[in-house]
Structures are given as C-alpha cells and as structure tokens.
Amino acid sequence: MFESLADRLQQALGEVRSRGRLSEEDVERALRQVRLALLEADVDFRVVKEFTARVRERAIGTQVLASVNPAHQVVKVVADELTELLGGTTSEFVLPKARPAVVVLAGLQGSGKTTAAAKLARYLRAERGLDVALAACDLQRPAAVEQLVLLGGRADCTVYERGTDATPVEVAGWALGRAREEQRDVLIVDTAGRLHVDDQLMAELQAITERVRPHRVLLVLDAMTGQDAVNVATAFAERAPFDGLVLTKLDGDARGGAALSVKAVTGRPIVFASTGERLEEFELFHPDRVAQRILGMGDVVTLVERAQRELDERKAAELERKMRRAELTLEDFLEQLRQIRKMGPLKSLLGMLPGMGSQLAALDLDERELDRVEAIILSMTPEERRRPEIIDASRRRRIARGSGTSPQQVAQLVKQFQAMRRLMRDLSRGRLGALGSLLGR
CATH class of the missing domain: 1.20.120.140 (SRP54, nucleotide-binding domain)
Structure with missing residues (x-):
C-alpha cells in the first residue's frame, strides 16, 4: 500500500x-x-x-x-x-433501521465499481450478518450484468437483474420492490459509469437516486489514478452529492495522491478500501492505521483482526499441542499454510509488522513458492505426510512428477521440515534451556 x-x-x-x-x-x-x-x-x-x-x-x-x-x-x-x-477517525458505515436500507454506488467506468458492489455485499453479509441483494443497473458497459451475477453468486448474495431490456431507472425501481417483498436487509445498486463525468451520467444517476431514495451514496475511486481521482470526486460532489468514498486497487501501484487529497478537497470521508482482488480483501478505511503503515510503524491491530477472523481457534490450539509434543506432520503444516494465506498476500501481512515496511523491498518474496510447497505436499500419500522420513529417491521422483517440481525441491522441503521438527523436539525436551534463559534476560 x-x-x-x-x-x-x-x-x-x-x-x-x-x-x-x-x-x-x-x-x-x-x-x-x-x-x-x-x-x-x-x-x-x-x-x-x-x-x-x-x-x-x-x-x-x-x-x-x-x-x-x-x-x-x-x-x-x-x-x-x-x-x-486521511480523515482523522474511522468513518463507520452505519445503516438505518429501515428495511431495506438502500446503498447506491457511483463512479466512472474502470474504477472497479461492480467488483466493489459485490465486495461490499459480501462484507455486510459476512461481517454484519445482513441479508443483502444487488441490483444490476449498469446497462452501459458490455457484460456488466453478467459480471455482477457471477460476483454476487460468489458473495452468496441475491442479484436482481433484467438483462438489458429495461432502463436502469426501471431496473432500480423493480429491484427495490423485490427487496421489499422478500424483506431484504440491504439493497446495493450498481450504477453505470462513463469514461468521464458528463451530463448523461449525472442525469441517469440523479434519476436512479430519485427513484430509490438511497440512504447512502458511495463514490468509487480508482486509487491508481492519483490526482485525476480527486478531480472526479470534486466533479461528483458539485453535481451529485455523495456520503463517502470507496478507494479501489490499493494493492496496485497507488502513489497515494487520491487517498491523501480527497478528504481535504471534497470534505467527504473514505469509508472503505479495496486492498486486493479477492472479495474478502475489502475493509473499513482506518486513517490512523494507514498513516502508521506509510511511516513504517506497522499495523498490528489489522493483522490481529484478520487472524481472529480467518484462523480457526480450535485448530490453532490443536496445532500448539502438537508443536509442544513435537508431533507436527506435513498435513498440519499444510493446514497452517492455508490458514495464513487466507489472511492475504504474505508481503501485505509482513508490511503490517512494525519496522518491516522499509525491509520488504530487499526480501525476495515469491507467492508462487507457497503454491509449489502446497503442490508437493498434496502429491504425497497420507502416510508420507505423517512420516516424511520414509520418502526415498523413488518416492521423491513420483512426488515431483505429481507436483510439477523437481526431486531436489521435494528433498529440500522434506529436509527443512525435518529440521524444524527436530528443533521443536529439542525445545520440548529442554535442550535449549540455556539459550532460553539467555533470551529471557
């Protein structure tokens, strides 16, 4: 970031x-x-x-x-x-008690608006337990309706769509009626964008908002466009008022101009940040945490929140027990690897640790290496995962063929895992007690 x-x-x-x-x-x-x-x-x-x-x-x-x-x-x-x-305090996304609460997303074409709509729907469903529906009102961009249907399905949310047979205003009104009938908690309206701010875009947006009377209007901005994003926000603020902003593509080569300028220029807060391609990589924007990460102070709070959300507490306790008894297997290792990867890209996670930001450039972090590790373990038999010491040359060749790697890479993984297991066994037996006492002082 x-x-x-x-x-x-x-x-x-x-x-x-x-x-x-x-x-x-x-x-x-x-x-x-x-x-x-x-x-x-x-x-x-x-x-x-x-x-x-x-x-x-x-x-x-x-x-x-x-x-x-x-x-x-x-x-x-x-x-x-x-x-x-960056905004001072976190702008909590509070929805009224009226059901359905209507949220309209606006923005230019290419800003990631449709994806942001699905991410917001998943966030409200997963984090707040709300029943969310999406209205496909972007009839301007080819395949926008199909994209929202696909993403909505992945977010486990209902999508109201009528193809391109009706006007966006008609679809919005019809979707609101359906949401009321089905007693949905939230209706998110995905509107059309243009390549630039124009009268047609604003007229359509105003007509939709008049029809559905939204409780919240969010403007979606592409963080990678820098100062242009601020110009877009200013133009929207003058002609179609909005409550807050969603910054997308913060995982890309965003220079920071949009995030650091938009609140001061428009007076509207950044409410959400999209930090990756996955639907889960969408969160409330915390100005203090972002400022700390920019200055290399880390973001331990967000790291802990992700761990609490993604890691299974029961499995973590079982893993700790096995580590204490030096009973860790490659199956356990694979499970732990998958749990950590659910929290986000490794480089992003390390960037949340205090003092790590300035050192990440020197680290050769290749996420594909984790894919190779996973492929190697999955190519093993259950017995080989439990007892990697039985893996001989013949087994290494078979595992390498199954995982698309080399026998040397298989041997290296097994060697590193056995060294880690020996270290845990030594620690459990107290052989490193003197070193532990020294570190304790």
Missing part, C-alpha cells in the same frame, strides 16, 4: 530518527523531503502546503525540540497530521 510514498517518507524521517538532538534546520530539511515525497505521490499541492505548514508549526515548537527524544516527537507529529489528512 503506497509503497513508493512510504519509502520516501521513511527515508526523509530516517535522518531525523538517527539524531539525538534536533535543530530547526534539521526539521526544515526533513520537511523539504516530505514535501517532495507528497508532490511526487500526486497529492494536491494546496493540501501539501497546508500539511507541511501544520507539521512545521507543531514540530518546531519548544515543547518538541526541547523534549527528551525530539526525533520521536517529530515523527509522532507527522503521523498525527497524516492521520488527520
């Missing part, structure tokens, strides 16, 4: 962190680097000017420079102001 911006800001503040005492000149030098990093990230120049002015005013104060650790104080000031720039 915002890798290039994060690298530049961490580099700019790295000099500050390395100094025991700070002068105004040190702070000014760091602020110049911060200003350049924000401008290169396509943040609105007026926003950059106001941001650096606020940081300067707080960072050069006597209370900061004369403190016991001024470097930490300056970094905290930058983190606080960055959090404020």
